Structure formats: structure tokens, C-alpha cells
Amino acid sequence: MTSVADGGTVPAANGTSSVPNEDVPLAELNTKIKSGKATKRKTQDSNGGSKPKRKATAKVVKDESDDDVPLASVQSPEKPKKNRKDGSKSKTKIKKEDVPNGKAGSEDVKSESEGKKPKKEESEQPGRQGEDEEADEAFKWWEAMDVDGEQKWESLEHNGVIFPPEYEPLPSHVKLYYDGVPVDLPIEAEEVAGFFAALLETDHAKNPTFQKNFFEDFCKVLKDAGGCNVNIIDFNKMDFSKMHAYFEMLKEQKKMMSRDEKKALKLEREKFEEPYKFCLLNGRREQVGNFKIEPPGLFRGRGAHPKTGKLKKRVYPEDVTLNLSKGVKIPDPPAGHKWAEVRHDNTVTWLAMWKENITDSFKYVRFGNTSSVKGMSDFKKFETARNLKYHIDAIRKDYNKMLKDPLMQNRQMATATYLIDIFALRAGGEKGEDEADTVGCCSLRYEHVTLKPPNKVIFDFLGKDSIRFYQEVEVDPQAFKNLRIFKKPPKQPGDDLFDRISPPMLNKQFQTYMKGLTAKVFRTYNASKTMQDQLDLIPNEGTVAEKVVKFNAANRTVAILCNHQRTISKTHSAAVEKIHDKLRELQWQKIRIKRMILQLEPNLKKKEPKYFEEIDDLTKEEIKAVHEAVLEKQRESVRRRFQRENEKLSAEKKPLLEESELKERLSKVDELAEEYKEELKTNKPVVKKSATVEKLKTQVETLENRITNTTFQLKDKEDNSEVSLSTSKINYIDPRLTVVFSKKFGVPIEKLFTKTLRDKFKWAIESADENWRF
Incomplete structure (x- = not known):
């Protein structure tokens, strides 16, 4: 992470947690800057070690390699050049090819927040509905935005937050x-x-x-x-x-x-929550994200978190700071309470803030995923990563040269940059004793790296969320030599390999190449670049289901690169078995229909032997099992329909259906069971009078398509059982690449993005065409 001067992050009040500058209470931030603590802090990252860093020194490295220049004759290392003249821009703006009609690239396009302040009716509220809502939804911020500048908004109005209900004591007999x-x-x-x-x-x-x-x-x-x-x-x-x-x-x-009872409760809840779901930002209705205060409970944490099980205390209004415009109505706190503070800070984008007790860090209510604020943030993140392509060659040239630098600190900087760039390691940082012992590149310790000459390295450590990172890779020979030097005595297990650098130092160095460049940007760039390369290899052929599988395979390559693993879920085996059962049932239906065809035209088996070669693939025992499953599903369907009809009649205060009606309906399933029983003996299913060979063959074709799609679904589920595709798809792969695949390969975007993601990445869906490239 960068220092405050670099626009990075600073720790929370006690230094145990880091949050963006805009998220730290201004009074605390100013105090830290004045005292100089904002830059002289304990590095904190999602990955990190537990050992303090040693002071950086200008120690000269004595490399044992034969091909190194004698250290006495080596000149001072060449400093990386600032802002190379390669045609790239430091200020992030949408380019003409990124949006429809190229509007956002025009200099005369301004944000609605500029110039005249929007007029607002006195009766207008954040939770309003109607014509204004439709107008807000039509606002395309990606065609009119300015992502730079300190001021984030001109006006902000909201209705506060929802607190969890008070505790209801247990009955006296429950102890x-x-x-x-x-x-x-x-x-x-x-x-x-x-x-x-x-x-x-x-x-x-x-x-x-x-x-x-x-x-x-x-x-x-x-x-x-x-x-x-x-x-x-x-x-x-x-x-x-x-x-x-x-x-x-x-x-x-x-x-x-x-x-109906569930529906009534849901409607009641939605009615209560409606005023909190939206706010007014510069006069526009925008979605609010997490407007509910998290209820008290026991902290679970991810991975092997040392604080798992600790009590998450209840948050009261006295703990909560609100942020909104001056002059607007301040939301009323719950009866008998008052807000901790009310601010009017238009340089931040949070609506409410409080400190939670587990990690002693700040929690925020922010704008929702479909809001223009979140969309701009996502766009800027991916554009920053995309801009790295103009600088990556120079960066790689420099760090490859610095791998042989005479100063230990420079060598460590170069080696760390190499590992972050090539193997997508997170930067890492220091962590306290009460935090999970997860590490990244800068916090790798002696025991996390095993060297196998001539140039193989085994990484074995707990990464983010305590997920094990285990890879055996071949590295650059000089990087291998450097790692060997970093492990030389007196180093021993427990000691840091990169003991003269930290993530802030790395990020400060990266800033000399490109504004906004941090270690995380390398991961986003390499993830999106890898996805682009993978998509380029996919031929535009096959069914939609086949194309989706190929897309997921490309996504999986990125997830593996970023170490986005997951443990196999407890329901995985059951889900796989369910798909196998579905495939068996589809196969049975296809065989059954082909037997009907032979009853209509027995000679077809000789004319088209290949078409009927699978007719005996299922044994009688397998067919009997399918019969039982199909019949049980039908009985359950009859019961559910009967129950729903009675619920509807009850709501309308009409007489309920009697049990005799249910028995009569179930008797029809029993008749079908007898039909299946006879069919199992004779292998001759009942053929409807209206059936023809052509119609039955059409049904077979439909079933074959369903079998193909289900087979792909099964393969996908098994291939992705230990890999999390969603993390890389949402956070690391530029969403415009997914849109390109959808438009170029004729795959409905619904097959690639859920409804939530389609709303979140609406800007990408509407701004990228099939020819867009990362």
C-alpha cells in the first residue's frame, strides 16, 4: 500500500487495520499526517507476516554467480524513468472506443455535478418512486463523468441506517x-x-x-x-x-x-426497508449498499482466523456517524438514542460509519453496486490496470536489470516485483499476533520458499483468507540466485526473506512509472490480460452450452493464476449425483421414445442401425430406478400443487379441497406406475394415437440437446469444484471482456452474468462491442 502522500491508505485509530484515506475520520487522519505516523506505520494488508521488518539498509550484495559484473566496477543503479513518453495518459478518462458514440472521450462532456446545481422539489425524498426514478435509471454516468478531483458530490440526502431488532428473551423453560x-x-x-x-x-x-x-x-x-x-x-x-x-x-x-404468510412478511419487510434502499446524490436517486447495521453475534472469520468465536457487540446509534449535505433533514435516530456525529464531508463517498470491536476497524455504509459512484470506481480500477500495458515493458526491463543490482534493497525490490508480476502474488504486509498468519510476497518467510536447483521454486504458505498457496514453478535463473542469497545464514525459519522492503516502498516505486500503480494493479492487469489471451484461443463454434464451458475454462485459468481456490462444498457430491440422475432420466426418455418409433415402423432398425444402437444401454434395474424416481417426483408435485391450491382458497376464505381430492390425483400416478411396470416387462411403451415418426424424432433431438447441455453442466461443476470463478470474474477480469465474448460468440449475457452482475456492470455491457480489446 502506498503512503498518504501517494494517495494510498492509512491505519485506523489503533494502527491494526487499514482503510482508504477517505474512510478514516478526518480528525484522526489530520493527526496522523501531522505526527508523521501516516507514513511510518506498520504495514497492513490482506496478506501479511507476523514479524516486524528490519530497517532498510544499503547493504551491497555479493552474488556468487559467475556471470555477474565485479561489484567494485558496477555503477549506481539506473533509476526508473518517470512518466515515460509512450503516448499514455496519466489522467483516467474513458476513450471514445469504450462508449457508444465516443461521447465520454469528448472534452465538452461534463458531470452533472458540475455547473448548475440540480433543482429539487421540497417534497422529494430519497425513497421516492415514479417518473423521477425512470429519469435516474436513464442517467448514463459513463457518458458524462470526471473521475478526478477531491469533491465527490454536491448534494447528498439519505434516511440513515436500519438497526437490528432488540433481543427477545427466551421462554422461561428454555435454559x-x-x-x-x-x-x-x-x-x-x-x-x-x-x-x-x-x-x-x-x-x-x-x-x-x-x-x-x-x-x-x-x-x-x-x-x-x-x-x-x-x-x-x-x-x-x-x-x-x-x-x-x-x-x-x-x-x-x-x-x-x-x-401467503411468507409473502406477506416479505412485503412488510420490503415496505419498511424501502426508504433506506436509496439516497439522493446530486439530485439523482442512487442505490445504497449495506444500509443494515450487522446484528450482534459470534465472529466466524475466513480461514484459520485467530479471533473466530469472539463476540461481535451490538452497534447503537451512539456509535454511528452520518454523512450528508448541510441543510437537509437529518434522519431521526431510534427513540431514546442520538447519533455519535453528523458530518457534511463531500470529499468522501460513505453515508454512515462506525467502528466494530473485532478488528477495531471502521465499517461503512456506501453506495450500492448499481450506483454511478460504484460504477465509476470499478471503471477507474479496470482502466488503471488497462493503462499498465503502456508501461509494463519498461517496468519489466528495469526490474530484470535490477535483479543484479549491488544493493540488497534494490535486489529485493526487483525480485519482489518479478514475483508479483509473473506469479500474481499479493504484496503482503505485517500483521499483529491476533490476526491470521496469512502472507504475501513481502512477508514471505524462510520456511515458505523451498529451492530446487537449477531454477525451481516451491511456494507453500497461507494466502488471503487462510487458503493455502502451493505452487512449484520455474523462475528466472537470476531470481533463483537472489532467493538463494535471501535465504543464506544467518537467516533461519521464522525470518523474513524480504527484510529490507515493504509494500509501501514497492508501491512508491511503482508510482514513478504510472499514476495509481500498486501491486494489486499488477494482479488485475495480468488477470485481464490472461483472459484476453485465453478468449483469443477459443474458436467461434459449437452450441451455446459448449461456448459457456470454454468461457469458464478461460475464467478458471485466471482463477488459478490468482489462487482463487475454495474448499469442496458439502453439497458438491449430492449436486453431482443429482446431475447424474438427471442424465440417466434423459437417457431413459430418449430410449423410450426410440422404442415408440420402432413400434410405429419396425423396419427402421435395419435401415438406421446406428440411430438405434443405444436402445439397450440401460439395464432393467437402472430403468426400474428411473421409474421410481420419476413417479416419486410426480407424487411430490401433486402434493405441492394441492397444498398451494388450499392456501389460495384459505386466503380467499373459500372451502378447502378435501383429502379425497388428493387421493384421486395420486391414484393417477399409481396408474402410471402400473403402466411403467408393464412396460418394463415388454420393452414396449404406450404410443399415443397422435404420435408420428417425425414428431417422435423431433423429441429425440430435443432430448439429445438437453443431454449435451447437462453433460457440459456436469463437467463444469466437477472442473470448478475447487476453484472460485466468481472472485476473478467480478474483481479481476475486466467485465468488458465478458461482454465481448457474449457479443462476439452469440452467447446471451444472462449465461455469463447473473442479474446482480448485469446491473453492476451495466456500464460495460453498454459501452463495449465485440471488437473491444483489453
Whole structure:
């Protein structure tokens, strides 16, 4: 991360968490800048080590390679040139080819926030609907925007945030037991115990670290609340089973609610939330993102997080700072409460802010994914990565030269840049003892890198979210020699390999090449560049399903590059088995129809033997299993339809259908069962009078297409079981590449982007054509 001067990030109040400049309370930021702490801080990243960095020194490297120039004769390393004259622009702007009609590239296009302030009716509210909403949706910010400048908005109005409901005490008969004795808990402690009881059957509750952290926080809350009738000192004597059973009963009751009851609750909730979902930004209606304050509970964390199980405390209005325009109505806090502070800071893009207790970092309510603010941020991110293509050759030339630099610090800088560029490593940074021991490039330790001459390196460490990064790769010979030097005695396990550099130093160096260049930009650039290269290799042929599989294969290449792994889900085996069952059923339907064809024209088997060669592929046992599955699905369908009809009749206050009606409907399924039973004996399914060979062959063709598509679906699911495609598709691959594939290969965008992503990347869908290139 860069320093404050570079427009990067600074730590939160206690230095344990980093957030963008605009997210830090201004008073704290100003204090840090004045004290110089903003740049002399402990490096913090999503990856990082737990050891403090040694002070950078200008130590001269003695390289053992025969081909190195004698160190005494080496001149001072050439400094990278600033802002190379290669035709690239430092200011990010949309180019003409990136948007329809090239409007955004024109200098006379200005943001709606410039010039005259939009007029607003006095009765206009952030949650309004109607004609104004349609006008807002028509606003195409990518055709009129200025992404630079300190001021982020001219006017901002919103309705605040939604707080979670207050805790409802358990019934008097539902208690925690300790060593067989019922415990009378204070309300505060009962709530915390309930958090654990609700998770009793999950893997979290079986995690020793989770149990330890929960027990410590529970005991503290219990003590602060005045204690109870039992001296609780041993977690293993606590019995949550009665509480867990109660919560499970509530879940079942919710499931048993009728469709209309669920719908009514949903409508009621949506009506309550509607005013908070939108705000007015410069007079336009924009979506708000996370407008709900997260409820209290037990922190789970990702991977092997050391704080898993700790209590996430309840957030009150007194903890929340609002940000909006001067002169607009300040949202009313809940009765009996008041806001921590109300600001009018138009240099930031958050609407509300508070500090959470787990990582002691700030949480923010921001604009939603479909808002112009988020869209501009995404566009700028991908354009910055795209702009790197004009500088990457110069950067690679320089770091390859610096791999032999006489100064240890320069050599480490060059080697780290090489690893970040070629192997998409995250920059990494230092972490405290109470954080997960995840690392990146700069925080790699002695034990994370194994060298296998002549030039193979094994990386083995926990990356972001505690996902293991294990790769055996071939590296540049000089990079291999450098890593060997970095591991030389007195270095030993536990010591940092890159002990003279840090992510801020790297990013500051990157800024000399290109404005906004950080280590993360390399990952975005290489991910999008790899995707572009992969798409160029795909032939424009095959069905839509085949093309989607090929697209996903390209996406998977990027996900592997970025180490976007995931553990195989518990439902994976069941999902795969379900697809296998579906394939077997489709195969049975196809064979059944072909047998009908032979009943109409028996001679066709001799005329078209290949067409009927699979007619005996399924055994009687397999066909019987398919029959049972099909019949059970039909019975379940009849029951669900019967229940829905009765729910509708009940809502209309009409007489309900009697059970005899359900039995009559199920009897028709029983008749079909007898038909299948006879068919299994004779291999002759019943043929309808209206059936013809042509019609039946058309049905076979339809089934074959469905079998093909389902087969591809199965392959996709198995290939992607341990790789997360969504992370790279959403955050690292320029969405315009997905749009290009859709338009060039005739694949509906719905097959590649979900509805949420289509809304999020509307700017990409409307601005890129099939000829756009990253």
C-alpha cells in the first residue's frame, strides 16, 4: 500500500487495520499526517507476516554467480524513468472506443455535478418512486463523468441506517445447563449463549479456537451483568442442547409457514426497508449498499482466523456517524438514542460509519453496486490496470536489470516485483499476533520458499483468507540466485526473506512509472490480460452450452493464476449425483421414445442401425430406478400443487379441497406406475394415437440437446469444484471482456452474468462491442 502522500491508505485509530484515506475520520487522519505516523506505520494488508521488518539498509550484495559484473566496477543503479513518453495518459478518462458514440472521450462532456446545481422539489425524498426514478435509471454516468478531483458530490440526502431488532428473551423453560444444573442467565449473557447454541451443530462450534474465544467473551459478559446462580468455569460442562432445540423449532415453524404468510412478511419487510434502499446524490436517486447495521453475534472469520468465536457487540446509534449535505433533514435516530456525529464531508463517498470491536476497524455504509459512484470506481480500477500495458515493458526491463543490482534493497525490490508480476502474488504486509498468519510476497518467510536447483521454486504458505498457496514453478535463473542469497545464514525459519522492503516502498516505486500503480494493479492487469489471451484461443463454434464451458475454462485459468481456490462444498457430491440422475432420466426418455418409433415402423432398425444402437444401454434395474424416481417426483408435485391450491382458497376464505381430492390425483400416478411396470416387462411403451415418426424424432433431438447441455453442466461443476470463478470474474477480469465474448460468440449475457452482475456492470455491457480489446 502506498503512503498518504501517494494517495494510498492509512491505519485506523489503533494502527491494526487499514482503510482508504477517505474512510478514516478526518480528525484522526489530520493527526496522523501531522505526527508523521501516516507514513511510518506498520504495514497492513490482506496478506501479511507476523514479524516486524528490519530497517532498510544499503547493504551491497555479493552474488556468487559467475556471470555477474565485479561489484567494485558496477555503477549506481539506473533509476526508473518517470512518466515515460509512450503516448499514455496519466489522467483516467474513458476513450471514445469504450462508449457508444465516443461521447465520454469528448472534452465538452461534463458531470452533472458540475455547473448548475440540480433543482429539487421540497417534497422529494430519497425513497421516492415514479417518473423521477425512470429519469435516474436513464442517467448514463459513463457518458458524462470526471473521475478526478477531491469533491465527490454536491448534494447528498439519505434516511440513515436500519438497526437490528432488540433481543427477545427466551421462554422461561428454555435454559442453558451447566453440569446438569439449569442456569438463570442475565439477559445480556443469555443472548451471547444463544449465539453459540444456534451454531451448535456447525463446524464453527466444534473448532477449539472458536470455543475458547466464545467462552472468554461469554464469561466477561456474564461477570459484567452480575453473574448467575452457578459458577461457570469449564466450557465442557456447558449444555446448550435445550437452547439449540428451541432455535431449531423456530426454524421449522418458519418453514411451515404458508406461501401467503411468507409473502406477506416479505412485503412488510420490503415496505419498511424501502426508504433506506436509496439516497439522493446530486439530485439523482442512487442505490445504497449495506444500509443494515450487522446484528450482534459470534465472529466466524475466513480461514484459520485467530479471533473466530469472539463476540461481535451490538452497534447503537451512539456509535454511528452520518454523512450528508448541510441543510437537509437529518434522519431521526431510534427513540431514546442520538447519533455519535453528523458530518457534511463531500470529499468522501460513505453515508454512515462506525467502528466494530473485532478488528477495531471502521465499517461503512456506501453506495450500492448499481450506483454511478460504484460504477465509476470499478471503471477507474479496470482502466488503471488497462493503462499498465503502456508501461509494463519498461517496468519489466528495469526490474530484470535490477535483479543484479549491488544493493540488497534494490535486489529485493526487483525480485519482489518479478514475483508479483509473473506469479500474481499479493504484496503482503505485517500483521499483529491476533490476526491470521496469512502472507504475501513481502512477508514471505524462510520456511515458505523451498529451492530446487537449477531454477525451481516451491511456494507453500497461507494466502488471503487462510487458503493455502502451493505452487512449484520455474523462475528466472537470476531470481533463483537472489532467493538463494535471501535465504543464506544467518537467516533461519521464522525470518523474513524480504527484510529490507515493504509494500509501501514497492508501491512508491511503482508510482514513478504510472499514476495509481500498486501491486494489486499488477494482479488485475495480468488477470485481464490472461483472459484476453485465453478468449483469443477459443474458436467461434459449437452450441451455446459448449461456448459457456470454454468461457469458464478461460475464467478458471485466471482463477488459478490468482489462487482463487475454495474448499469442496458439502453439497458438491449430492449436486453431482443429482446431475447424474438427471442424465440417466434423459437417457431413459430418449430410449423410450426410440422404442415408440420402432413400434410405429419396425423396419427402421435395419435401415438406421446406428440411430438405434443405444436402445439397450440401460439395464432393467437402472430403468426400474428411473421409474421410481420419476413417479416419486410426480407424487411430490401433486402434493405441492394441492397444498398451494388450499392456501389460495384459505386466503380467499373459500372451502378447502378435501383429502379425497388428493387421493384421486395420486391414484393417477399409481396408474402410471402400473403402466411403467408393464412396460418394463415388454420393452414396449404406450404410443399415443397422435404420435408420428417425425414428431417422435423431433423429441429425440430435443432430448439429445438437453443431454449435451447437462453433460457440459456436469463437467463444469466437477472442473470448478475447487476453484472460485466468481472472485476473478467480478474483481479481476475486466467485465468488458465478458461482454465481448457474449457479443462476439452469440452467447446471451444472462449465461455469463447473473442479474446482480448485469446491473453492476451495466456500464460495460453498454459501452463495449465485440471488437473491444483489453
